[in-house]
Amino acid sequence: MTVTSDMTTLRQWYPVAYPNQIRPESTYDTTLLDQRIRLSRDDHSQITAHRLADDNSEMATIPIVQRFDTLFSTLGDSPRPLPQIAEFSEDDRRIIHCGSFRVRTSPCRIVENFLDMAHFCFVHTDVLGSIDRPEVLSYKTEYHPETDEIWAVDCQFFQPTASKSAAASGQGLMAHYSYRILSPFSVMLYKSAMNFAGRFDAICLFIQPLSETDCLCYMPMAILDNVSTKTDIIDFQQSIFVQDGIILENQRPKLMPLTPRSETPTRADLSSIAYRRWLKSSGVRFGLQSVEGS
Amino acid sequence: MGLKLYNYGLSGNCYKVRLLLGFLKLDYEIVPVDFYPGLEHKQPDFLDINPLGQLPILEDGRVRLRDSQAILSYIAKKYDPSASWLPDRDATKFSQIMMWLAFAGNNLVAAAADRLVDSSATFSAPEIDKGRQALTILDDQLAERSMMGHSWIVGETPTIADIACFPDAALSNYVGIDHEAFPHLRNWMRDFRRLPNFLTMPGIPEFA
Numbered sequence: 352m353t354v355t356s357d358m359t360t361l362r363q364w365y366p367v368a369y370p371n372q373i374r375p376e377s378t379y380d381t382t383l384l385d386q387r388i389r390l391s392r393d394d395h396s397q398i399t400a401h402r403l404a405d406d407n408s409e410m411a412t413i414p415i416v417q418r419f420d421t422l423f424s425t426l427g428d429s430p431r432p433l434p435q436i437a438e439f440s441e442d443d444r445r446i447i448h449c450g451s452f453r454v455r456t457s458p459c460r461i462v463e464n465f466l467d468m469a470h471f472c473f474v475h476t477d478v479l480g481s482i483d484r485p486e487v488l489s490y491k492t493e494y495h496p497e498t499d500e501i502w503a504v505d506c507q508f509f510q511p512t513a514s515k516s517a518a519a520s521g522q523g524l525m526a527h528y529s530y531r532i533l534s535p536f537s538v539m540l541y542k543s544a545m546n547f548a549g550r551f552d553a554i555c556l557f558i559q560p561l562s563e564t565d566c567l568c569y570m571p572m573a574i575l576d577n578v579s580t581k582t583d584i585i586d587f588q589q590s591i592f593v594q595d596g597i598i599l600e601n602q603r604p605k606l607m608p609l610t611p612r613s614e615t616p617t618r619a620d621l622s623s624i625a626y627r628r629w630l631k632s633s634g635v636r637f638g639l640q641s642v643e644g645s
Numbered sequence: 646m647g648l649k650l651y652n653y654g655l656s657g658n659c660y661k662v663r664l665l666l667g668f669l670k671l672d673y674e675i676v677p678v679d680f681y682p683g684l685e686h687k688q689p690d691f692l693d694i695n696p697l698g699q700l701p702i703l704e705d706g707r708v709r710l711r712d713s714q715a716i717l718s719y720i721a722k723k724y725d726p727s728a729s730w731l732p733d734r735d736a737t738k739f740s741q742i743m744m745w746l747a748f749a750g751n752n753l754v755a756a757a758a759d760r761l762v763d764s765s766a767t768f769s770a771p772e773i774d775k776g777r778q779a780l781t782i783l784d785d786q787l788a789e790r791s792m793m794g795h796s797w798i799v800g801e802t803p804t805i806a807d808i809a810c811f812p813d814a815a816l817s818n819y820v821g822i823d824h825e826a827f828p829h830l831r832n833w834m835r836d837f838r839r840l841p842n843f844l845t846m847p848g849i850p851e852f853a
């Protein structure tokens with residue numbers, strides 16, 4: 352496969368590994384946008400990355416930065432800066448990552464599923480949604496020109512078990528959400544934190560597209576929770592993520608169409624419409640079905 | 646001092662044990678293990694418990710067991726007075742169950758070796774061809790059984806052979822093996838899901 356010529360897609364930072372995956376004794380090979388790359392740690396514990404040629408020889412170096420406990424790289428010149436997420440520097444937060452999960456579909460579909468509240472009650476039944484309360488209440492989408500981000504704000508959804516720390520109460524609650532689309536293939540949500548009135552957990556989804564229809568998903572989180580163990584928090588998130596994985600891998604076509612997903616959009620579709628529009632106006636083609644005649 | 650299961654939610658082998666404990670309505674304590682990304686099962690503390698560095702582990706007082714098939718056998722033998730999950734009086738039935746347990750612990754693993762986790766984790770890569778072969782063998786067995794009017798792998802009622810085979814058979818769909826070609830397997834999985842006290846795991850939808 353050749354690397355994409357989609358300049359918007361090239362000019363982004365992408366997660367490529369967690370720091371602890373890069374060990375001094377061996378190199379770590381992975382793929383970014385169909386380009387094979389190699390990460391290694393030198394004698395001074397510095398991490399470097401190279402593009403790999405067909406014969407596995409190391410070619411030009413590519414930059415590596417560490418943010419949100421995750422290593423990011425880019426194949427483009429002057430990439431769009433990584434987002435500012437203040438919660439990751441707050442002292443009382445627990446920074447937890449859930450590993451990287453493989454999902455064989457377009458990165459656009461993964462972002463769209465993350466934004467979609469309507470799937471909670473069908474896909475995460477009795478956890479993030481309840482079959483008898485499937486309503487998506489009205490919310491707003493906003494464009495933030497200073498950061499070129501799309502936000503969906505004032506979102507609410509009734510959740511039987513909104514988080515690991517909410518499980519203890521044994522009763523559901525109205526969870527409040529905001530979503531931020533951070534770049535074409537990364538998104539995060541803020542979700543009301545149990546026992547911390549007025550504050551929100553920050554849960555990110557950064558996608559490493561291996562190819563247009565094959566991705567690794569990284570989910571660093573900055574969580575407010577002083578009751579649950581780390582293992583329990585990870586277990587909760589991973590279980591949800593695997594439920595999404597099944598749905599996502601079954602969506603056809605794997606490349607996402609840019610046309611609205613239903614002819615009569617519902618409330619839940621508002622953020623998806625905003626996302627698709629923004630992808631189009633940003634010139635993204637990667638992961639999308641090509642539009643005939645345009 | 647009760648039953649204690651060292652568990653990881655996304656592990657099919659741990660799920661086998663949770664299934665049987667659920668069918669028998671037994672109380673047990675879960676010890677969550679940070680399998681991924683923490684790789685806690687490869688740390689010295691866990692290696693003291695299981696030198697193979699694998700889940701699940703069951704503890705029952707002073708008994709400590711590894712290997713989901715062995716654990717299923719232990720629980721059935723000890724806690725199922727009706728002996729319906731592991732009929733052990735009939736030599737043929739008993740050893741056929743052993744045969745299918747071995748199949749679940751060896752051949753069938755290829756059908757679902759969990760692709761959920763990225764390549765750096767310790768899950769082995771799925772071997773789709775070998776997995777399909779194993780599913781074909783299971784489908785043939787179920788076809789033969791259904792010609793004789795039976796829905797389960799061995800005998801007239803479900804046994805631990807069915808429990809041992811269910812997770813990887815069901816997960817194989819998620820891993821990308823199409824079940825179209827295995828009609829008897831699909832019927833069997835549907836019947837299995839309808840058993841009283843059936844539990845799901847992430848990756849295995851409640852209805853299919």
Ligand SMILES: N[C@@H](CCC(=O)N[C@@H](CS)C(=O)NCC(=O)O)C(=O)O
Nearest residue numbers: 656657658699700701712713714767
């Ligand atoms: N035969 C064993 C296999 C157990 C096994 O492979 N467990 C996986 C989790 S589902 C594991 O711990 N893998 C880690 C490793 O093998 O290093 C059983 O059936 O319990």
Ligand SMILES: [Fe+2]
Nearest residue numbers: 470474475595
């Ligand atoms: Fe979901």
